[in-house]
Amino acid sequence: MYGVIIALLPALLVSFYFFGIGSAIVCATSVAACVLFEWAINKFMLKNERTTICDGSAVLTGLLLGFNLPSNLPIWIIIIGALFAIGVGKMTFGGLGNNLFNPALVGRAALLVAFPAQMTTWPKVGQLTSYLDAETGATPLAIMKEAIKSGDASVLDKLPDSMSLFLGNHPDGAGAMGEICALALLLGLAYMLWKKIITWHIPVSIICTVFVFAGLMHLANPIYADPVSVILSGGLMLGAIFMATDYVTSPMTPKGQLIYGVAIGFLTVVIRNWGAYPEGMSFAILIMNAFTPLINTYVKPKRFGEVPAKK
Amino acid sequence: MNVRTFRIGGIHPEENKLTHEVETKVAALPKQAIFPLSQHIGAPAKPVVAKGDKVKVGTMIAEAGGFVSAPIFSSVSGTVFKIDTAIDATGYRKPVIIINVEGDEWEESIDRSDKLETVEAHPELTPEEIVNRIKDAGVVGMGGACFPTFIKLTPPPTAKAECVIINAVECEPYITADYRLMMEHADEILIGLELLMKGAKVTTGYIGIETNKPKAIELLAQKCAEKFNGSAYQVEVVPLKQRYPQGGEKQLVDAVIRRQVPAPPAIPVNVGAIVQNVGTAFAVYEAVMKHKPLFERYTTVTGKRLANPGNFLVRMGTPMKDLIEACGGMPEGDNKLLAGGPMMGKALTSVEVPICKGTNSVTIISGDEAVRKEPQPCIRCAKCVSVCPMGLEPYLLAKLAAVQNWERSEHEDVVSCIECGSCQFTCPAHRPLLDNIRMGKSTVMGIIRSRAAKK
Numbered sequence: 054m055y056g057v058i059i060a061l062l063p064a065l066l067v068s069f070y071f072f073g074i075g076s077a078i079v080c081a082t083s084v085a086a087c088v089l090f091e092w093a094i095n096k097f098m099l100k101n102e103r104t105t106i107c108d109g110s111a112v113l114t115g116l117l118l119g120f121n122l123p124s125n126l127p128i129w130i131i132i133i134g135a136l137f138a139i140g141v142g143k144m145t146f147g148g149l150g151n152n153l154f155n156p157a158l159v160g161r162a163a164l165l166v167a168f169p170a171q172m173t174t175w176p177k178v179g180q181l182t183s184y185l186d187a188e189t190g191a192t193p194l195a196i197m198k199e200a201i202k203s204g205d206a207s208v209l210d211k212l213p214d215s216m217s218l219f220l221g222n223h224p225d226g227a228g229a230m231g232e233i234c235a236l237a238l239l240l241g242l243a244y245m246l247w248k249k250i251i252t253w254h255i256p257v258s259i260i261c262t263v264f265v266f267a268g269l270m271h272l273a274n275p276i277y278a279d280p281v282s283v284i285l286s287g288g289l290m291l292g293a294i295f296m297a298t299d300y301v302t303s304p305m306t307p308k309g310q311l312i313y314g315v316a317i318g319f320l321t322v323v324i325r326n327w328g329a330y331p332e333g334m335s336f337a338i339l340i341m342n343a344f345t346p347l348i349n350t351y352v353k354p355k356r357f358g359e360v361p362a363k364k
Numbered sequence: 365m366n367v368r369t370f371r372i373g374g375i376h377p378e379e380n381k382l383t384h385e386v387e388t389k390v391a392a393l394p395k396q397a398i399f400p401l402s403q404h405i406g407a408p409a410k411p412v413v414a415k416g417d418k419v420k421v422g423t424m425i426a427e428a429g430g431f432v433s434a435p436i437f438s439s440v441s442g443t444v445f446k447i448d449t450a451i452d453a454t455g456y457r458k459p460v461i462i463i464n465v466e467g468d469e470w471e472e473s474i475d476r477s478d479k480l481e482t483v484e485a486h487p488e489l490t491p492e493e494i495v496n497r498i499k500d501a502g503v504v505g506m507g508g509a510c511f512p513t514f515i516k517l518t519p520p521p522t523a524k525a526e527c528v529i530i531n532a533v534e535c536e537p538y539i540t541a542d543y544r545l546m547m548e549h550a551d552e553i554l555i556g557l558e559l560l561m562k563g564a565k566v567t568t569g570y571i572g573i574e575t576n577k578p579k580a581i582e583l584l585a586q587k588c589a590e591k592f593n594g595s596a597y598q599v600e601v602v603p604l605k606q607r608y609p610q611g612g613e614k615q616l617v618d619a620v621i622r623r624q625v626p627a628p629p630a631i632p633v634n635v636g637a638i639v640q641n642v643g644t645a646f647a648v649y650e651a652v653m654k655h656k657p658l659f660e661r662y663t664t665v666t667g668k669r670l671a672n673p674g675n676f677l678v679r680m681g682t683p684m685k686d687l688i689e690a691c692g693g694m695p696e697g698d699n700k701l702l703a704g705g706p707m708m709g710k711a712l713t714s715v716e717v718p719i720c721k722g723t724n725s726v727t728i729i730s731g732d733e734a735v736r737k738e739p740q741p742c743i744r745c746a747k748c749v750s751v752c753p754m755g756l757e758p759y760l761l762a763k764l765a766a767v768q769n770w771e772r773s774e775h776e777d778v779v780s781c782i783e784c785g786s787c788q789f790t791c792p793a794h795r796p797l798l799d800n801i802r803m804g805k806s807t808v809m810g811i812i813r814s815r816a817a818k819k
Contacts, residue, residue: 108740150741252750305746305757349760356755356777357372357614358624 054109056250060241061116061295067237068120068230071221073181075124076230082128084115086135094144101148110149114138117157120231120291121335122164125176125187130168137163154342155302158335165330173331175227190227193218193286194331197278201326206275218285231291238290251298254310259293260284262318270326277326289321292334302342309352317341367575369605370615371624373753375786377608377707379576382666383540388548388675391690393468397440397681398718399425399461400452404510406432411461417444422471422657425461428502434512434721435502436461439659439679441469451714453703453723460718463681474656480551481653483558494563494652501651502658502721506643507531507611508704510722513644517563519633526636527568528560529620530645532584533604533611535574536705539725541662542642544675546573546580549646550587554599556645559652561597564638569599570620571642574606608707609784613639615753627780643724663687663719667728669695678719684726685715700734702727707785740793748787748797754780758787762797765804770811773804779812781805 068076091111095101118138122131138160146152165172176187191199193212200208217223221234232238245251268280283289288296297303297317304313317337324333402408407430419425419438426436442465449457470476483489499514519525530553534542546553561569571588573581585601592599602620609615613632614625616639623635632639640648643662650656659680666673671692678687684701688694694715702709703723719726748758756777764773781801788798 110743148741150743300743300745303744305744305749305759354749354752354755354757355372356627356780357618357753358626358630358780359755 054113056248057113057245057295058109058116060244060250061113061120061231063237063240064120064231064234064291065116067221067234068124071178071233072124072176072187072230073183075176075180075184075187078128078184079122079124079126079131079230080116080119082131083119083122083135084112086132087111087115087118087139090136090139091144094140095148099144099148108149111139114143114156114160117231117295118160120295121157121161121229121288123172123175123189124230125174125183125185125189126171127185130164130171133167134160134164150301152301153346154339155296155299158296158339158342161335162339165335175229177227178221178223178233192228192331193282194325197283197286197325198331200276200278204276209276209278212278212282215281215285218282228286229288229291232288235285235290238294242294245294245298252307252310254307255298255303255314256293258311258314259297259318259321260289262315263289263322266319266322270322283322283325287325287332288334292321292338293317296335297338297341302345304345304348304352306349306352306354308354309348312348312352313341313345316344367603367605368619368622369607370610370618370753372618372755373751373786374607374609374615375751375789376606377537377789379606380537380666380668380706381540381543381576382538382668382673383664383675384543386540386544386674388544388662388677389690391676391678391682391687393440393465393679394682394686395465396445396683397438397442397463397465397679398450398683398716399436399438399463399681400450400718400720401426401429401436401459401461402452403436403680403720403722404434404504404512406430406434406512408459409433409436411447411459413444413461415444415446418442419444419463420469420471422474422659424502424657425463432512432515434504435500435657437502437657437659438463439681440465442466451717453710453712453717453720455710455713475654480555483555483562486653489559489562489652491563491565494559497652497655498563498648501647501656503644503647503651504658504721505641506647506661506721506724507641508708508722508724509613510720513640513648516633516638516640517560519564519638523631523633524636525564525566525633525638527566527570527621527638528557528564529616529637529639530557530569530571530642531611531613531616531639532571532573532577532580532642533616534577535606535608535611536707536709536725537608538666538727539664539705540666541664541675541724543577543580544664545642545646545662546577546584550583552649553642553645554584554587554591555653556647556649557599557640558591558597559648560638560640560645566638567597569597571599571601572604572610572616572620573601574604574610576606609753609782609786612753612782612784614782627777658721661719661721661723663723664725664727665691666725667695667699667730668733669697669699669730670728671695680720681718683716683718684712687719687726688715688728695728695730697731698734700729702729707789708783736796737794739795742793742795745792747790747792751786751790753784753786754782756781758797758801759795761804762787762795762800765800765807768807770804770808774808774811778804778808
């Protein structure tokens with residue numbers, strides 16, 4: 054768990070750099086609330102002798118939840134999100150290791166449904182001292198959605214260029230705190246691969262699937278954005294690297310992980326292009342979380358000495 | 365150098381080979397020797413001596429109790445004190461023969477000289493004769509499993525042996541008995557291999573050694589070239605990448621000849637390989653050429669806190685206590701006594717347990733290492749799945765055993781588990797995976813046996 058937290062540090066620092074004080078308040082609130090709820094539910098409701106606070110899982114959930122939120126979100130909404138994430142997403146299933154869905158995404162999904170207005174207005178980067186009063190702007194995904202709805206490909210000209218999407222430093226750029234800079238997230242991925250915390254299967258399969266599928270859509274009709282912008286926008290990197298790879302809610306075998314990753318990538322593009330929300334990553338992951346037990350049951354590792362079935 | 369290894373899973377535990385360069389000492393005779401009647405896989409041996417009988421070193425004291433069984437020979441001279449029960453390495457009270465030691469008088473048939481007997485000098489040794497002598501000397505697999513060696517040399521008619529693979533991997537941490545044996549008795553081991561090949565009617569042999577034993581690889585490769593070049597046999601020393609559990613029979617076959625033994629009940633000879641430990645090769649040499657039954661073996665006595673860990677040539681039946689005393693005595697504080705190494709060794713409840721045919725080491729784990737860490741919840745990180753050398757899902761098998769779902773356990777191939785402990789070693793949550801899987805495996809095997817018996 055702490056390895057993943059270390060891997061999140063570059064993205065955390067970048068979010069402080071772009072969103073300043075708002076980012077610090079949102080992250081701190083989210084982490085503190087998640088840890089507090091985990092402790093309280095363990096102690097007063099489950100009456101466990103031992104708490105799971107020290108393993109870092111609640112801190113991680115808090116950080117990931119914070120990364121998914123706009124940096125101008127009021128504290129009370131964040132606390133409700135944390136309660137959903139830890140209380141509903143994790144502890145109702147029996148705590149660490151037993152939850153079916155990624156807790157941070159449960160929190161985010163609940164907030165998105167309950168507070169659609171607050172959860173879909175994103176502050177622009179570079180407002181280091183503002184919190185609730187930050188000026189908001191259109192995210193790249195919102196621009197893409199607008200292009201699809203209007204059927205006018207020229208809307209896409211408003212998209213930042215790929216390099217500023219990669220670094221997150223476009224002056225009009227806007228988005229959730231953790232997802233703004235693809236580079237920082239990729240650094241985290243490199244660290245986790247180096248430390249063997251995760252394997253390449255899930256992130257690579259998600260990103261490749263999205264790239265290929267979005268590329269085909271773009272070729273078929275230019276109102277769909279180019280694949281490079283698609284994989285660098287929104288929560289795709291954050292989701293593929295940190296959310297979908299959550300041990301508890303992802304499949305166990307490499308083959309199962311590839312199936313899971315490809316399905317997430319596919320669903321993400323489907324939701325982004327034809328769904329009601331501009332972003333489909335979190336719903337795609339939640340849907341595939343539900344399929345994980347099924348994948349674990351039917352996709353087995355290759356047994357030693359097994360003769361491959363003859364075709 | 366072409367370095368091979370097995371293809372699925374595996375781990376790299378800390379080696380802790382404390383006694384690599386410690387020359388083998390001959391252990392002192394015990395005052396009383398204890399011989400469990402069940403020192404091998406299969407039926408227990410049946411006593412052929414009675415209380416008060418005089419025995420010599422090498423006298424048969426119990427005969428084979430069935431086809432899959434092996435006779436047991438006294439390692440000491442003296443008087444049979446009693447036939448009783450005592451706690452053996454399984455932790456249970458089992459029937460044993462106890463002999464009070466008097467002097468050290470050997471059976472005259474045993475050739476005690478150091479003269480190297482070659483196969484060429486003994487044309488009377490037909491394959492059948494070799495197998496019979498191995499059988500009559502009570503030789504079993506010396507790597508720990510203790511399967512009677514003669515059975516491996518006579519495969520079922522459905523399988524055909526193509527090669528003999530000598531298991532000199534010694535991948536288990538701490539243990540160095542096989543390494544010392546190779547350094548000190550390389551010639552005898554190669555003649556043992558030649559006998560095994562002749563007995564199994566094959567001409568191809570391999571010796572698999574991990575690269576952490578470069579001296580042994582060099583020595584055996586040189587001796588092999590001298591001995592087998594130009595002969596009817598092709599023998600190759602195969603350097604193997606260090607990886608646990610390479611010494612597992614199926615992993616070794618995969619590493620050396622790139623063939624995977626199918627799921628049980630298939631055995632290595634189903635893919636043409638007969639695997640024998642180096643200790644077994646040495647025992648075969650002594651049994652066939654020196655008429656010396658199996659009653660002593662090389663054993664490592666080791667532990668980080670032992671004053672003088674060492675390698676011993678020890679008479680079977682010697683209580684572990686004697687060897688631990690010879691190494692400076694049990695260390696202060698908490699200790700865990702293991703028959704075998706830290707990965708596959710069995711924890712013992714008593715230092716009186718005797719050295720048996722399969723005891724390749726006595727390992728003492730001390731202090732904090734002797735204490736198990738508290739298990740945390742499983743977070744399905746899948747590390748156990750990725751290290752399992754049999755391609756199983758340890759997290760699932762452990763859970764199925766815990767909820768006693770035997771039907772699903774069988775469906776998930778629990779009987780393929782080789783109990784190497786890689787899963788438990790790698791588990792970041794310190795979960796007792798292997799303990800549960802062992803329980804599941806033995807229960808499911810019992811169910812399979814009783815189902816077969818009903819038919």
